Amino acid sequence: MPRMPAPPPFEPARERLIAAMTDALRRRGLHGIGLTELLQAAQAPKGVLYHHFPGGKTALAVAAIDTVVERMSDGLDRLLQATPDPLDALRLWMSRATGRLSESGFEVGCPLATVALESTPADQALRDALARAFARIRERIAQGLRGAGMPAPRAEGIAALVVAAYEGGLLQARVAHSTEPLDRIADTLLALLAAPESPAPPKEPLP
Template structure:
């Protein structure tokens, strides 16, 4: 059996994605150079192009996909424990608020960070982000439909929840306070709960 090159060893790809995710959360795509990124992942330069021939952009897309997969897993776990999807959404937002606060308001949602700094020329990134947000909205809409919400309004409510989640985290991060997202979340979920009782 031929010798395995270091760039093919298990775990390297995951370390690269984890390093990129951390960078996106804290500094954005353009806030970290390749050398620093590779050092954080503990990998030589050739490893990046072995796993991600498209370089930094392809790695960022993989990171976005990974973030969404983990967000969905967390959301699915909450939905399995709570019959009311609004309560699951509340806990989802609360967990994100707690994570942001625990980092001293330095690490926000990587999706919003990349979205804000992307340009019209960043086609791959924008497609990945659009797919990410659409996937989150669809999963929430499905949960709402399962408890009787009509399809069209479920999609609208899901869009509102995702917008509150992302916008609230952005405001909390720049304010260095959880108040903006807590206020937005509480108001939104109170309105949704009152609407459900009508």
Template sequence: MKSDHVKMDTRKRLIVAMADLLQRKGLHGFGLSEVLAQAQAPKGVLYYHFPGGKVELAIVAIQAAVNNLLSTIEQLKTTKTDVVQVLHTFFSLAQNQLEKSGFERGCPLAAVALESTSADQALRQALSEGFRIIRSVITDLLSETGMPTERAIWLSTLIVSAYEGALLQSRIAASVTPVSETIDILLELIQQEIETNQKTR
């Protein structure tokens, strides 16, 4: 039983280390030795837990990052009174993380996506699914306000695309301005959509 706990703990540390490195350095900005060092894991253990090596671990780390995002939104839904507040707080948390990290910690999905090639089919599939889930969660949030489904889908696609682009610009410029201004615009647009929909019902 103790042995199983140790194995599970090591696996989790590897996933957390990989997610952090992906977020800060992208897929090709570090080697397995750095993952092992950050996870405080012995050599050889990575292939025990992830026979597919770095790519398999990256895919699992991406899935874990998406799950963490979903958990954060679910927690915010229990404390915030409306969708705009939920998204405002969520975006603010991400912005604060980016700024406090010296503009290193952006979106792990975007960082990997920019480096992927047509040969990285499994990786791209995981990224595509991750972005789909994120869009779906935002669509559901907007739909809860009574917004028509098609409009919610359209707006969620715009939100994810604009926000990811703003994060990239903020990292490059080492400034929160692009992401901060984009968040303000998106939240204003969401509020307008909600109010317009409520008036027409």
């Protein structure tokens, strides 16, 4: 099993812990790493973990999820602000995700889907954090689409579809060791969204 890269030792302990947990979630999921190995990767003693995260490993995972979604949201904001067409921005967003996955040897995926798949009804704090994360990403995408003139209900529906395609495509690409699944999903989905809407059929006259 490959060793997790250690965060830079000059970072504050809290940031080292979050970085180590984020990397673990991307590579192996929450239950794929033990607390001892996590602390070794973060170069932090157990007392420091509980000082910053009294809820232990679960609280640290929630902080890592919040950090990941903050970075994802910021990246989406920058793309949507810099790209006139939001669909082009979303294409670039997906392309960058496949690039990161490929560069890692298909080892480092999105931690949100990984943790969601292994969570149980007892993991309420994790589920709440994931629900907030997905909702925030959907809202960022919907906001960009609304800013381009798309009606709010359609923008929100498309945002939900894009997030589902993105997460599902990354999972398929990771297990296939190929970017082809997400590339195909992105190309097909965005081509469909770029197509003009068909006019609604005329209503039948009332008898």
